[in-house]
Amino acid sequence: MAEVTTEQPVKLTPKDFQTDQDVRWCPGCGDYSILKQVHTILPQLGIPREQLVFVSGIGCSSRFPYYTETYGLHGIHGRATAIAAGLKATRPELSVWVVTGDGDALSIGGNHLIHLLRRNFDINVLMFNNEIYGLTKGQYSPTSPEGMVAKSTPYGSLDHPFNPIALALGADATFVARSMDRDPAHLQQMLLRCYHHPGTSFLEILQNCNIYNDGAFELFTEKATKKAHTVFLEHGKPLVFGEQQEKGIRLDGFTPQVVSLSDYSVDDLMVHDENDINKAMILSRLFEMNNGTVTYPKPFGVFYVRKRTTYEQALQKQMEQISEKLGAPDLNKLLRGRETWIVD
């Protein structure tokens, strides 16, 4: 969230955020929907276009800034988060967004991401997770499942993937959420939550790459299976899911259980508390608990949010305090230093 004062209330429409550049993603790519949802919520922020900056790395997803009529910087691979930090530190009044991919953010850019999260700059990080390297034509990524056959792993990948939500929580993120390209309403809601969170917002957006990893998220996005395999987290609400909302998540000690609401009542279920880090951590690993017998759903929504001073707030406060203490800058005094002598 960035506070902005403008002369007049701004009335913008999604169209105002389209640029004159042809959108060059593959036809059918999930990126189109995400672009659309972003363009849909931007006018709702009530801030003028010139106060917005989109920073990206390299990847299909990272072409995003070219398609959004705001300030934009298409950086280098993995470094959007670092670029954005410098921008936000010096220009806290701007609304800064990072658009990145699973490779950009978690492979080459993993370090800058976790450091951004701990420092808590007020920046919104949208990570398009297609579980593949799109732009370089189909290598597996740090979120690809083990065994994935891709260009660089003709016999199947050996890498155990990251769980981006768990990683972000481990890095002390203050806002961690998940959404998907194929659920516009939910995605818009999450984008708005990101914007309104004062601190780094990490939003994982499942995104279909229909060329190199088509259908990776079908289970969660397709009508036929979505309800049975997703659970939408809402603060204060019990975790209910299933075709007929007939199932729920219950905690047995710390171990989440899938239960049928014919056996248990809604009151027995885990109630989502987006401010509880321990619950968030448990939920982050819910889907991984899938085993032959029980299928756990994948959670969407805000896993965790907490307030913590943002880096730029702390910086500004420190600068003010010091300035007050040391007084107005006096360049001549600084140049003289403490000891001088005169030659005449």
Next chain:
Amino acid sequence: MAEVTTEQPVKLTPKDFQTDQDVRWCPGCGDYSILKQVHTILPQLGIPREQLVFVSGIGCSSRFPYYTETYGLHGIHGRATAIAAGLKATRPELSVWVVTGDGDALSIGGNHLIHLLRRNFDINVLMFNNEIYGLTKGQYSPTSPEGMVAKSTPYGSLDHPFNPIALALGADATFVARSMDRDPAHLQQMLLRCYHHPGTSFLEILQNCNIYNDGAFELFTEKATKKAHTVFLEHGKPLVFGEQQEKGIRLDGFTPQVVSLSDYSVDDLMVHDENDINKAMILSRLFEMNNGTVTYPKPFGVFYVRKRTTYEQALQKQMEQISEKLGAPDLNKLLRGRETWIVD
């Protein structure tokens, strides 16, 4: 853990692991104790010196290899983990150890560390955490507490620090533990556990830098305060601590509570289960719960351990399977390719 076959049982002593190089850490540095404990346990591994490789980055801690009579590689800043991965992938029979600092591992090297952890190479990572950059003479590090006054932060640091244990768990590490320079017996025990864990072992070792951050861990290392401020995790044992072992940790839902054993019995306490990721995550944040009223102890010991195929095992298996399927390598066949023609 690395399996090794040697002609004869090896009988080595700690002295056999000393090199002819002068140890050049500052007198009083915590690194000396760690070096000593490592030299103490190495002979217990029953493997010859030539099967051991110590890889390090840059930092005071990273001088370690020069002082240990095995194979050693003093790499570049932050990259020891990446170097070690390549070594282990090609030479799985060697016992590979990484020695690194909080800056080396978590600042510049953060990305390689988390990727190593998720991939689970069988490498033992010893992270000397002195919450400072020693070698470059005293800047704050990613583990330094907020507000720390150091060379680069004369008015106090603004960075929220990493919790190394939480970060490692978030990165899907299979072995996560903490020890300290000043508890030789515990440190030795943890080092042996690292060695015996087949997979990446992440051991955070609190280490006193008596020059730039003296006394950072006094609370946990000094007789007067240690018992009240530490809790030693043991698998299957309840979490008891305190001067007279009079306190314990109890779980209220997911929220750990410090309770007095006069109010509660030992049976009410949280029992440590080092195989439970959810409990491990909660414990990783225990000490952070300190607030004005209640003081939570800092846990030492193994937070979490699980078995997961190591990267090099998976690699070897895949190579064997493929070789079986494709048959012995035939260079001539490969060079010919599928289509040739003859010019005569």
Next chain:
Amino acid sequence: MVKRTIERLEEVVIKFAGDSGDGMQLTGGQFTNTAALIGNDLGTFPDFPAEIRAPQGTLAGVSGFQLNFGSKEIYTPGDQCDVLVAMNAAALKVNLNFLRKGGTIIVNTAGFDAKNLKLAGYADNPLDNGTLEGYNVIRIDITKLTREATADITELGMKEKDRCKNMFVLGFLYWMFDRPMDHTLQMLQTKFAKNPAVLEANVRALKAGYHYGDTTETFTTRYKVDKAPMAPGEYRNIMGNQALALGLVAAAQKSGLKLFLGSYPITPASDILHELARYKNFGIITFQAEDEIAGICSAIGASFGGNIGVTTTSGPGMALKTEAIGLAVMLEIPLVICNIQRGGPSTGLPTKTEQADLLQALYGRNGECPLPVLAACSPADCFSAVYEAVRIAIHHMTPVIFLSDGYLANGSEPWRFPTAEQLPDIPVRFAEPASDHSVFKPYLRDERLVRPWARPGTKGLEHRIGGLEKEDFTGNISYEPENHEHMVKVREEKVERIADFIPLQTVEGPERGEALVLGWGGTYGAIKAAVTQLQQEGYRIAQAHLRYLKPFPRNLGTLLLSYDKVIVPEINNGQLVKVIRDKFLVPAVGINKIQGVPFTKMELVQRIKEQLG
């Protein structure tokens, strides 16, 4: 039936162009293989769109494949094309200015409907408005004819049938150039073995195209391109990145070492990773690292472990590796760093070619940090050049930078591949403990100034090394002033002495003369073609092409002095020319092109002439 003329041609350039989805790469590849099997010499270059899959019908979505084949020696994929296949309006628009005046255009008329014209930005139809005057235009409604040929295959939908269009074109070209269809028929059999309906459709389209030529009266000329007089032997067709991968596998086999590739995907280097990942049974380990730094560092770990460490990358990735290259120079371990250059600076032009990383290879590290630099000069040469890079790395215990580029990487040519036995040996000698049990000295050098390679696991050779300056012999850390100067000089001299183990520089052409055209890397073919033509025109000029950019061959200096002028064509803003001028103080001049594309023969001919005055 009309009797048709058969014209004999020495050399033909065909460009297949269509939408990304039109299968032009496959079509081009098939025609190439068939030409090769017939015995033509050839050179090819694909021309991918920068986007993964730009919207259909747009200019950005055009994918092309250029093939030059002939009955004489072929050095390049050709300057201009003689035949252009344009599957839609965008393909025509993008490629028309590469077609020679009077050339033939084969258009799919169905690709010129209102929508296609609009997407291509044509105000009106170029097929009708005189745009193509002076060209020989063959209009075929390929879409319709393909649909007709496959009409009764009820298992397939229209979309699947339309995908066979490229086979129709291919068939037609086979007829036009009098080539057999066998090879392609075979390929289709294998490819679609599990899908008989698709197989049938493709075969029908191919044959329909062939017969369309045969039976339609409009086309009166067919062409014949005879076998080229190539050195006898067995050939295959090979692309640069593939050759590079094979070179590495061969070096691993011949040295008896494991090869470890630590790499991070980047265009145009990724295919090497893809290719090597397939050779697990050759003991090749490929590791897709989290970034380029981990790529090279893991390779350094592997090298320290007694294996061949290799890393592959391009521009931005190379920049990231420079710190670790410095470490490898200090460690003095064998390591091969392959940079498949692309258009720069920064992200630049990822899908275009350039030679602008030479100075980076030579000087782009902190401190005095010398290492050998080699470059391949043609797609097939990537094999032997990288093989040589591995040999030098091991023989001289040094990291080696190997330069290729996007043009070589994706280009292809016939390759008279060697047998395993013909390849030079790569002997490996690991250090062994001294019989007197004296302390191992990791930096004790032999007469080539090369230090021993001690394999971890070897008893008695335990040692510790790193990136700090080290004492000679012992390898212990040393801050001694004189030792540092000594070590800097030794590292430089060690690399220079490699010149004693590489061939002298050869020239093609007269031993002295008006000018020497000095090149390196992927420009070989274009320079060769241009110099050959100029020689035929009577100019007394010669060509020298450097494989070794550091150290230079011992005779290079003398050689340069034998010509009145030294001309250095490069696909950059002048890099080798700087080194030559500095080193030999000759007033060498550059001919430079920085357009992401190779030199054409004709522009080189002209620009060399300008230099000759």
Next chain:
Amino acid sequence: MVKRTIERLEEVVIKFAGDSGDGMQLTGGQFTNTAALIGNDLGTFPDFPAEIRAPQGTLAGVSGFQLNFGSKEIYTPGDQCDVLVAMNAAALKVNLNFLRKGGTIIVNTAGFDAKNLKLAGYADNPLDNGTLEGYNVIRIDITKLTREATADITELGMKEKDRCKNMFVLGFLYWMFDRPMDHTLQMLQTKFAKNPAVLEANVRALKAGYHYGDTTETFTTRYKVDKAPMAPGEYRNIMGNQALALGLVAAAQKSGLKLFLGSYPITPASDILHELARYKNFGIITFQAEDEIAGICSAIGASFGGNIGVTTTSGPGMALKTEAIGLAVMLEIPLVICNIQRGGPSTGLPTKTEQADLLQALYGRNGECPLPVLAACSPADCFSAVYEAVRIAIHHMTPVIFLSDGYLANGSEPWRFPTAEQLPDIPVRFAEPASDHSVFKPYLRDERLVRPWARPGTKGLEHRIGGLEKEDFTGNISYEPENHEHMVKVREEKVERIADFIPLQTVEGPERGEALVLGWGGTYGAIKAAVTQLQQEGYRIAQAHLRYLKPFPRNLGTLLLSYDKVIVPEINNGQLVKVIRDKFLVPAVGINKIQGVPFTKMELVQRIKEQLG
């Protein structure tokens, strides 16, 4: 009382040497400040041990501080010392060969006990075995005398009293060189204001040292070094890194911009970060990033935001930044990259100086990636040189590489500091929306080829830029061949045109002659001293020292041709010399030293003579 001679000297070099814990840096600093206040010209250089705190008494633990002061112009910290203070045996051993024959040694005899001798590796005591024959040895049991002087301060233990030893030495030297104690007494007052016992002990030790000289009959000679004829004005003493930091602050103030430093600690650059972190009230933001890549990338973000982005580093860190520098070149934004060079390659010699990153600065990036390169020539010059770097970055919208080195960074000299008003203006002009509301063109260039700087937040200037090749004017992504060539040339030409905005190269010495000694960076003082001496000896040689390494001053080529020979001394294996030979085809020769330490005047004198034949 014995009457003592007072000898007048023109120039004296003192080296204070002792264990790291002996406080030699403070002692040297105090003597320096006092000399400066008296009006001597001077140059200093500290000589830290590589370890943080090596074991006491060892050779590795010796810390030194060298000071050259005089009544004439001083260019360097001095070749050899006239006076050596050796607080223990190790300090003597490490420094003895830098003492001129006949020089004076002041030894603390208490530092030569059996233990100290053993740690220093002396078989027997050099004070007794003739080792010091030919020197003027002054033996004082400083430890004992300090203890005695502070005997009745009961609040302090022995250890704390022993820490005052350095004050005793300082007092003694003040006596010996006839300097007042006031300055140091004042400093002690401030420093130990809160600790009267320690203050008292230090004051007593200082005075005891002074009086020891005064009252002890053994020492018969005192020295006097008069004021130097320095340009009138107000002076202060300054170290290179400090000057650099002040230059950045001044540039921020004069340009009216915020300055953002994104940096990662590394020797010898860290002190700039430390220094700048103190100036929060000047609107300076310092950000200790997670690594060097984040350091420069955050600075790029800040620059894009309309601030002065700066990053500081050394060798290995510079290597890591090269990819991002390429991005900055593509973005064409102002950015200053400071490389405080150290001994390389790789981790190299972190605490030693070198000039071996010049070629990296010029060529060490992928692709054709030109940017201006500047270097400072003395500690105080770091101020104005970096100020100029910022000016160029803003005025020409370009990243600039600024080179300093470990020698300049830690060395100090008197600085006639400017007033804020005297500093040249740094005008900043952010782009403004066109009055006709036409679309903003971020790459529309002016006559200097400079593009506009649009500050985010400015309505109507929304634009998107990045590292892909871009169309001129619009900044849109472009893969057009001709546009790429055009942009490569434009970026190069833009940097070259900076030559129109920098001064012509000056020479010190005759306008033509036997030789021009051409240098750059930290070698200025040594070359100046050597050339001055040679000129006095009658050689017709001149000195030119380059601040601008890219672009070169317009007159450099002509200038080089005015001398029979061009000699290029460098603390590397020959880097500038390569560029000069390439660019001007003159047979320039190098004089090189790669020992982690600066040239001495005498070795330069000798080696230049060798070159003159």
